[in-house]
Amino acid sequence: MKNKYILICSLFFILLGSCKEEFLEVDSASSVLIDDYYTTEDRIFEALVAAYDPLSWTDYAWGQYTQLNLVSDVMSDDVYVGGNDQGDLPFLHKMFNYEATPEIVCSDLWTTFYSGVKRANAVLEYMDNVQDISESNKALYIAEAKALRAYYYMWLWKLWGNIPYYETNLDFPYIAAQLTADEVYEGIITTLEDVIANGGLSIKTTSENTGRVSLAMTYMVYTEVVMYQNDESRYSTALAYMNEIIASHQYILNDDFAGIWEESGEWTKESIFEVNYFSVNGGKDWGSAIGDGGTVYPKLIGINSLSGSDDFDGGWGFEPVRQEAYDLYEDNDQRKNGGILNFATYAAQSGATYEGRYQDTGNFLKKYLPRANGNAGYAGSADMNYNNNLRVYRYAETLLNAAELLARGVSGTGSAQTYLDEVRDRAGVGSITATVDNIIKERHLEFVGEGKRYWDLVRTGMAATVLAPNEYRKNTWTENKKHLPIPQAEMDSDSGLTQNPY
Structure with missing residues (x-):
């Protein structure tokens, strides 16, 4: 190279x-x-x-x-x-x-x-x-x-x-x-x-250092690579690291799942690591794509020819969410409509319209859609300076990592059932038995559109x-x-x- x-x-x-x-x-x-x-x-x-x-x-x-x-x-x-x-x-x-x-x-x-x-x-x-x-x-x-x-x-x-x-x-x-x-x-x-x-490193950075590496972030990277490698010799260490994050009480789940994805939901107590993007004076441009500022990703996945929406800006229609993914959820699961925008439902509420593109499903990744005025104050290109931070590691993943390791029989403190229940309680759904299969299914529900699913399928x-x-x-x-x-x-x-x- x-x-x-x-x-x-x-x-x-x-x-x-x-x-x-x-x-x-x-x-x-x-x-x-x-x-x-x-x-x-x-x-x-x-x-x-x-x-x-x-x-x-x-x-x-x-x-x-x-x-x-x-x-x-x-x-x-x-x-x-x-x-x-x-x-x-x-x-x-x-x-x-x-x-x-x-x-x-x-x-x-x-x-x-x-x-x-x-x-x-x-x-x-x-x-x-x-x-x-x-x-x-x-x-x-x-x-x-x-x-x-x-x-x-x-x-x-x-x-x-x-x-x-x-x-x-x-x-x-x-x-x-x-x-x-x-x-x-x-x-x-x-x-x-x-x-x-x-x-x-500290388990959590101070507010003035938000965005820098913390010990919890390092623990999450460690556990991700160990679990992807299926390195059983290090499972107990990974579990200990997850339990250390949990026992620190520095991180908790947001009560409102949908709120995680708003600007006000950035760097809340659920967030372990994010990649920062900002719109005000954001200087990213087509001729300076690695400059400081926002992100073009929300525009890329935004709803094509969107009209009549006070909540979202339009975009280019990439990454439509499959209907099968939307149908995975129980109707009362916060994550169903908190993370995915079903346009038929949204249109009935707002009167909004759009034009579908190739592979259109009518479902959009609400987690990262471009919010109305989400690029306010940009200095470079409007399309390239949305302020949606990329959520890399959330405390929900810590809980599910620990639950899975315990369910796999790794010795350590904590209860797989308690950790799984905590994630499902926030989602508003009932308890299920904390088996490995159920925890993998829960990861699927929790992280649609967050880049976790493919790697879970490969490693399992x-x-x-x-x-x-x-x-x-x-x-x-x-x-x-x-x-x-x-x-x-x-x-x-x-x-x-x-x-x-x-």
């Missing part, structure tokens, strides 16, 4: 949610050698801020629409791709049908995540040059950089499996050894274990059965589809890479 990006110090948005703005004023590095620049705490913090920045690039950075829940869910059984036809964002349609090729795949995520790896490694590389930093802040910044690197590698590992892996930035000719998926897993997990043991061995042909999908998922084909540009850059089967 050729490492194409260098660290550029400028103005980087980082910490606050979409209802707040805060920028870091930094000195220009253009007049000094980069090795001589990072010698103070303020300047190494600039490098850390830069390492966070790729988190917000996944919606659209280099020409593809690749928000993480979108690329995950089009491979699941909950949504279609939509748009105009199969030629509209063809890489998504190829992934939906399990026929992605090296030329037609979500290659922009490869670029984004390796850019994040490079920036995180830069913090570690230059830290020894810093003279005026306390030992506690040094440990904290190193922990944050390593946690971010593990997060970026986690996504590369889940998507591509067998990838170049390096923990020190590369010199010319920028080639790193391609490791197997199992070897990459060990690199990720070892890094996380180091962060947890030595980073001095259900993908080959569930991900079968339907009205639009013509292929069945098979084990050799677990990893996407490596982008052709990367194969061309490094003749030593071995391509994944496809």
Whole structure:
């Protein structure tokens, strides 16, 4: 893999949610050698801020629409791709049908995540040059950089499996050894274990540091990779981490499920980690897609030719929710209409109209639809600066992780039944027995449209059965589809890479 990006110090948005703005004023590095620049705490913090920045690039950075829940869910059984036809964002349609090729795949995520790896490694590389930093802040910044690197590698590992892996930035000719998926897993997990043991992270960040890595966020990444790997040797540790989050009482479920997805629902006590987007002075534009500001993802999945709505802006009609997903819910389940907009019901209430596009179902992902005035105060493109934060980890997932591990027989404190009941009580539905199958079904209900379902099906061995042909999908998922084909540009850059089967 050729490492194409260098660290550029400028103005980087980082910490606050979409209802707040805060920028870091930094000195220009253009007049000094980069090795001589990072010698103070303020300047190494600039490098850390830069390492966070790729988190917000996944919606659209280099020409593809690749928000993480979108690329995950089009491979699941909950949504279609939509748009105009199969030629509209063809890489998504190829992934939906399990026929992605090296030329037609979500290659922009490869670029984004390796850019994040490079920036995180830069913090570690230059830290020894810093003279005026306390030992506690040094440990904290190193922990944050390593946690971010593990997060970026986690996504590369889940998507591509067998990838170049390096923990020190590369010199010319920028080639790193391609490791197997199992070897990459060990690199990720070892890094996380180091962060947890030595980073001095708090279980929850303070309000002024909202958006930075916390210990709870690190625990969630650790548990995600352990459970996806089916690494039973680390299940008890993962359960202990989930129970530590629960016992901290720093996180609770929102009473109102629908409220989670509003601007007022950002960074509530249910939220463990979010990617921040903001609209006021949001500078993202088609010519500056990795600038600071909002996200284009709500516009992408918005309702086509929407008229008569006071609640939502219109959009381009991608990612319609399948009727089968909407029908999963009991009628009184808060998550049914709190997370999905059934347009027939909405039209009866509001008089709104729309024009369906390809694969239209009449159901839309309410969680991330563009709210009316959700891009208020934008400075760049109106379409690219919606303020919907991406919810990455919620406390509901902590409860369901713990419940599943306990139901699998892992020794530890807590009750799978109690944890499952807590999630279902918030949804307004009755108790069911806390079996592994029921907990997986509950995850399905809880996280529609949040990019969890596909990975659950793969790790539990259900993908080959569930991900079968339907009205639009013509292929069945098979084990050799677990990893996407490596982008052709990367194969061309490094003749030593071995391509994944496809």
